Amino acid sequence: NAGVTQTPKFQVLKTGQSMTLQCAQDMNHEYMSWYRQDPGMGLRLIHYSVGAGITDQGEVPNGYNVSRSTTEDFPLRLLSAAPSQTSVYFCASRQTSGRETQYFGPGTRLLVL
Amino acid sequence: DAKTTQPPSMDCAEGRAANLPCNHSTISGNEYVYWYRQIHSQGPQYIIHGLKNNETNEMASLIITEDRKSSTLILPHATLRDTAVYYCIVRAPNFGNEKLTFGTGTRLTIIP
Numbered sequence: 001n002a003g004v005t006q007t008p009k010f011q012v013l014k015t016g017q018s019m020t021l022q023c024a025q026d027m028n029h030e031y032m033s034w035y036r037q038d039p040g041m042g043l044r045l046i047h048y049s050v051g052a053g054i055t056d057q058g059e060v061p062n063g064y065n066v067s068r069s070t071t072e073d074f075p076l077r078l079l080s081a082a083p084s085q086t087s088v089y090f091c092a093s094r095q096t097s098g099r100e101t102q103y104f105g106p107g108t109r110l111l112v113l
Numbered sequence: 114d115a116k117t118t119q120p121p122s123m124d125c126a127e128g129r130a131a132n133l134p135c136n137h138s139t140i141s142g143n144e145y146v147y148w149y150r151q152i153h154s155q156g157p158q159y160i161i162h163g164l165k166n167n168e169t170n171e172m173a174s175l176i177i178t179e180d181r182k183s184s185t186l187i188l189p190h191a192t193l194r195d196t197a198v199y200y201c202i203v204r205a206p207n208f209g210n211e212k213l214t215f216g217t218g219t220r221l222t223i224i225p
Binding site for chain 2: 107
């Protein structure tokens, strides 16, 4: 199993550009989440999904969209990038059935100029 | 989810046991204590979790006080690769609510 994979590893955007951060998992996990981490801070939840076709907002959802058309994939879209979205983005997945153990991807470093 | 308090940083000598405390005085009866760590620039990694009994796995031990208001993560023989930020999280299993909150954690530095 590859676990949780994220692409790209690093991206530079100009203010106003849009892009999609990709996340995929091959563990058949129903739950998937997106977090952002800013320097010196903990992780903050952006959006999450409890299964294909179901998504919900986390702590800091503004400026981001998600969709979950398959169990494996959970892309994060930045509609109009802003410098405040400069951050490291982590995708995570976990099983259901009471197991709260989350598996995280390697992260995407995003710089918005 | 209950709030947790951790010291911002700790040092530990290589080969010694690293004891990382966490205070969760407002923990509810159905909330578990989870520990994750994040090695520099990597995604967080699950370590261990428990409800009220002490737990041990290949990575660490978790000691939860009888009143469950605090816990200690123990890395029995710390190595340089254990240098990381350690997060203590308290959460009840809640299908459909994924609002897992990571605080600022404890930055553990293992000293050669």
